[in-house]
Amino acid sequence: MTFAIRAEGLVRRFGATTALAGVDLEVPTGTVFGLLGPNGAGKTTAVRVLATLLTPDEGHATVGGYDVRRDAHQVRQLIGLTGQYASVDENLTGTENLLLIGRLLGLSRRDARARAAELLAGFQLTDAAGRAAKTYSGGMRRRLDLAASLVGRPQVLFLDEPTTGLDPRSRNDLWDIVRGLVAEGVTVLLTTQYLEEADQLADEIAVVDHGRVIAQGTPEELKSKTGGQVLTVRPVEAAHLPVVLAVVREVTGATPEVNQTTVAAPVTGPGALPAVVRRLDDAEVQVAELALRGSSLDEVFLSLTGHRAEDDPADLADTADTLEGSPA
Known part of the structure; x- marks a missing residue:
C-alpha cells in the first residue's frame, strides 16, 4: 500500500x-x-x-x-x-x-x-x-x-x-x-x-x-466500537414515553436518547430485545416501533467525545x- x-x-x-x-x-x-x-x-x-x-x-x-x-x-x-x-x-x-x-x-x-x-x-x-x-x-x-x-x-x-x-x-x-x-x-x-x-x-x-x-x-x-447495536422503541401513545424510558434504561443499563417519541439506547447482548418486549407487555404499553439496528456514526461520535x-x-x-x- x-x-x-x-x-x-x-x-x-x-x-x-x-x-x-x-x-x-x-x-x-x-x-x-x-x-x-x-x-x-x-x-x-x-x-x-x-x-x-x-x-x-x-x-x-x-x-x-x-x-x-x-x-x-x-x-x-x-x-x-x-x-x-x-x-x-x-x-x-x-x-x-x-x-x-x-x-x-x-x-x-x-x-x-x-x-x-x-x-x-x-x-x-x-x-x-x-x-x-x-x-x-x-x-x-x-x-x-x-x-x-x-x-x-x-x-x-x-x-x-x-x-x-x-x-x-x-x-x-x-x-x-x-x-x-x-x-x-x-x-x-x-x-x-x-x-x-x-x-x-x-x-x-x-x-x-x-x-x-x-x-x-x-x-x-x-x-462497531459503540457496542454494535442500538435498541429503538417508539410507543403508540406518547403518554407512555416515561414508562418506555424507564424500561429501556433498566434493561440496557444505559442512558437512553429521546427523539420526539422514539427512545434509543446501545445494547451489548442479544437478550435486551426480548426483555424489553416482556417488560412493556407487562406494563400494557403498545409499541409502534421496536427494533435493533447498527450504530450510526453520530452515535459513535457521541460515545467518543460526549x-x-x-x-x-x-x-x-x-x-x-x-x-x-x-x-x-
Whole structure:
C-alpha cells in the first residue's frame, strides 16, 4: 500500500490555543480519507499545514513523498484545495475564472481555454460559462470552485467542508463528483462535520476532537466500537414515553436518547430485545416501533467525545486559525 499523505506528531499553536496536539495520519493513495469533527476540532488547521499554508510547530508530514516544510513548492504542484467558502472571483465569468487560474499555473492560452471548457462541461456549467459567477446559485459556485482546484490536475485534493451551506441536491451532486475523481485515481482528504457525508464518501475516517485524533478506521469499524447495536422503541401513545424510558434504561443499563417519541439506547447482548418486549407487555404499553439496528456514526461520535459532531464546543482552534492563519 502506498500513502499519498503521511503525518506524524503534528502540533500547531496559535498563542495559548493548541489547534493540533500531535496528529498522526496515513492516507492511502486513491482513496477518500475523512477528517470528522466539530467546528474548532482542528480539521482546517490540519489541512492548511498539509497544504503548506501553515508551518507546524512540531512534527512532520509528507504529501506525495515531499516534505511539507522542505519541499513546499513540489507539494503545491501536486495538490488542489477547496475551502469552506467559494473563492472564485464573482465579477468574472465561469470561463474567465478558470482561464485565470490556468494562466497562473503556466498553461498556454490555448491549453488554459481547453482545460476550462473541459471542466465546465464536466461540472455541468457550460450553459453558465459566460455569466458572472455572482449570478450563480450556491451549488453552482461550489462546483466552479471545485473545478478551479482541478485546473492543474492535482494528484491530491483537499476538500475542507466543501458542502457547507448547500442544499441536499447540491450536496449529492458534489458527492458524485468526488466519487468520479477518486475513480480517476485522485486522493481526497475530506474534512466534514456531517456524519452522513463521511459515511457516504470516506474509505477511512479519523475522528478529531480538541486537536487530537481520538479514533480511526473504516465507517463500519468505527460503528462497531459503540457496542454494535442500538435498541429503538417508539410507543403508540406518547403518554407512555416515561414508562418506555424507564424500561429501556433498566434493561440496557444505559442512558437512553429521546427523539420526539422514539427512545434509543446501545445494547451489548442479544437478550435486551426480548426483555424489553416482556417488560412493556407487562406494563400494557403498545409499541409502534421496536427494533435493533447498527450504530450510526453520530452515535459513535457521541460515545467518543460526549457531544455530537454538529455541536460547537468551547475549543476555538479553528477560530484562531481563521484570525491568525496567514500563509507560512
